Amino acid sequence: MEENDFVSIWLEESGNPAIEELTQLNLDLAGKASKKLADKDLSENDLAIALDINPDEIKRWLAGKHSFSKKTINELSDAIAGYSMKR
Template structure:
């Protein structure tokens, strides 16, 4: 890191609020999606079909090993009628 790289220094000292918020949103929507699957007696396969994605992708989402795009968050919210906090 360069001595005068103020952005990098600021990020190192304070973190990136946008990335932190996205991380929190990912965890929240994954938890809500998992609960919605359980409450609606859906399977991961059902969600994969509804969202037109590979079932393995659903597994990665629900275990927190993959982040959601805003498009996918919107689609999950619409399909499962859940809204991120």
């Protein structure tokens, strides 16, 4: 990349709005998932077991350190909803 590359300079000075928006969406979704778990009196470990995923991965998801794909969103939603039917 050239030193005078306009795009690189602009990104360095102002950030990338699309990345910032995606980051905020991921944080919002993580917060909503955490609240749903708390509302249903479920732990991160309960969700990890339901999804057959390492609990550390769930921790990253709920901390907003994971970019949610549509598949992940659906899996989270289904797993949380499924607990209301089991209880």
